[in-house]
Amino acid sequence: MLFNSIGFLVFFPTVVLIYYLLPHKARYLWLLAASWYFYMQWNALYILLLLSCTAVTYVAGLLLEQIKSTADIGEAEIKKRKRLVLASALVISLGMLGFFKYADFAVLNLNRVLSILHLRQFAWEYSVVLPVGISFYTLQALGYLIDVYRGDIYAERNFFRYALFLAFFPQLVAGPIERSRNLLVQLYAPKRFDWEKLRRGLLFMLWGYFLKVVIADRAAIIVSTVYDNPEEYAGFAVVVATVFFAIQIYCDFYGYSVIARGAASALGIELMDNFNAPYFSLSVKEFWRRWHISLSGWFRDYLYIPLGGNRRGRLRKQANLLTVFAVSGLWHGASVSYIVWGLLNGVWQVLGEWLEAVKGALRRVRGEREKRANLLFCERLLKRALTFGLICLAWVFFRAGDFSNALEMLRRMLQFDWTAVFDGSVYRLGVSGEYFHILCAAILTLACVDYQKYRGIDVASVLLRQRWWFRIAAEVGMLFVILLFGCYGVEYDTSAFIYFQF
């Protein structure tokens, strides 16, 4: 069930209504049933995987705690046993994820190696379909388990509440990857109907739909026109398509996250903000603090820091950074191009660090004590443009789907012809002039809202403080913009959110 489907528009109000009508104690069970139903709309059998992951990590969590509380053995033995339990749960959970996500990729590459070595290739005639959301709920479950292992939280004893923590439908299929300290705790607290939270939630959802159907899905037409027919386009068209892909993927994923936050808020549950105006970042490092925050945070806490983080010298830190980004790329998809995309983002940051080191040395030579706090407007603009450019360059690998395709797109990008900038060729990329202008206006609106967010101003809160007639005009206006300019209906394929495939 997609957020942008008619089914969800019926499902969601029904869930909210019944949720608030039920007594507090029964509400989480209702949410769990609704979440499982929501998930089963893709493929009823996938629920078995979700249940397996839930059961394995639930039992492992309890075992980890029991070892701690009942053992009359030495610390070393406790640690050893806990490690064994954690490792077993990790192997099972990651094994499931690995099989469904990487089996095809692994066999393909293994056969390539065997072919080079002139050895008999591995027979593999299966095509494994990736169950939706598996990458997200697996990481969420593992995060919980590691927290229990570290003693940061107590293991959840109520199986159904724990199951809801993993299956909570707003964030089940594409995050945000919630921490048990945030979400699990909220599932205990009784929720009274909160009118303000409901209004705020609905406003978020409206904004999310705007991002998805007005911007992302329209931009997708331009991107697909170029990227699906690379032989027909070069230079300016490829640059435009890449920039629009950067906008598409942001609005698609951010749109999903905002709808998820809104839906959860309507149910009285606060989810974390997954994006914080990332394209206003002044560096790639800052970008990754603002983009897919829940995933970046997960990798930081459960991979980067355990690898040593920045505590073992600059080179080790940079190696850790590259490792984390390569793994992040692999998490996105079983393809060399995703790994390259991840590594590129790591490389930009490593280069950024070196550059900062060089700049620091230069400052010292010039006798300046420290870095200037306030950058000039044009300096900020230049830094943002450069960061955006580098991120876009990496997005080529993400979108092209195949490493050789990505290289081909980059080669075509270099065949730049300035006349194409002015000859109206942007209107021939699948979107008519009028809709292209509407798309640009919508992106400008997003940029204004994001800029305020970057400055720490929450536009939703500002809007909700306005006079009633202004709020109604703004909200109803936004709904009409979605209805009139959104990509939906018979003429368009209701497109799934990009991150569903991960």
Place this chain on the structure above:
Amino acid sequence: MGYLRRGLWVLLWTAAFFAGVYGLNYLYVESGDSDWCRVLWHNYYAQERNIDCLYLGSSHVYCDIEPAVLDTLNGKNNFNLSSGSQLLNGSYYLLREADRRHDLEHVYLEMFYVVSTGPTGIYDENVANNWRNTDYMRLSFNKLEYMLDMSKREQYAETIFPFLRFRSKLFDYEYVRDMMRHKGTENYREYVVNIPYEDGSATYYADKGYYETTRQLEENGLRWTGSYRMEEEPLTEDAERYLRKIIEYCQEKQIGITLFSSPIYELQVLSTEHYDRYVEQIERIAAEYGIHYYDFNLCREEFLPIQQTENFMDIGHLNTRGADLYTPVFWQVMSGTAEENEAYFYPSYTAKLQETSPRIYGIYSADAAVNGLVDSGVTVYRVAANRPQDLEYSITLTPNAAEKTAETEGTGKKYRDFSSNPYFGIPKNTNGTCTVAARIRGQESVLQTLEIAY
């Protein structure tokens, strides 16, 4: 106090939204064809008397059956709740709509084959034909069910908010201007539909779902561009399901029901391969439920002498003159017993063709691929004759003055002298007159000549 304020806020929000919807509908929703339905529904809801006899179906009902004449013939209140290309799913929900407000005695369901058969029929394409009704029906659960049932999921938004169907015209200011001009006219405000034609004829909404028209089918207009082929079981699965639902609904509510097909100009029936298959299937279903089906295309000429161009407004619809002729006959059949009626009808369409004297009715485009006459440069036509095995035709094509070349100047070009081959080709994108002369095989004298514009 808090609840009151929130309630008011929700109310204002909803009001603002629906004001926006109303405004956009006013600016964008095309009236055109649906003007007819707008007036029909206005007229329907204005009915103060109970509707006793309800006539459902396609445009063949609103052009062919005169409720005012029936009122005097049967002393009941008759109403045509028909709409252009009304599908059987539409008829089902319209029946329920009428049954909600009226104590129906009898339902007469017209069965136009083109809108209920596949694959050459148009059954599945016609969500727009249902929109004509849902746009003007009053809000009810029946309407909601109708809207959800007739639309695919992707169409729900367009079904519920009509202006969304016109998103492509969002920036077409000329269109908006024309729409506002049209909707500002007195006729529109007063629910009057009156369409004048260049030749002085006109079509206008009379009353109770009937459209009077003084338009006449011209002889040179006897060219039909459609051609249909009936499968073994021509009704689509969906159409059959709804037909059964309609019958079962009526029987459950003890409302009488009779199925019928209005007469269309023979040219269209002749352009349909295996028409009898359709008649047989409907008769079979009707018999299953113990009800009657009367196809007035099988009616004997002496009982209903309707097959003259002056009785039709176009190939498919009667004009007022034709309706005046047809409505009393229609009622005579409907009020008679099956045994009495048997004498008025041929047992099948094939039998009718065999028993009528040889005649040609026009030309229709034939499926070139089926007939093996593929030529990309021409449109293949066939002469529509009731007894092709007994006839020969000569074809002459005379291009219009603007298209005449030195070679063809002054005279028509004989395409083919008398031959039993009914097929011929007309070059695409040309205009002129096609003269078809027919004679009985082996005879010298010409039986009939038609001059048809192309």
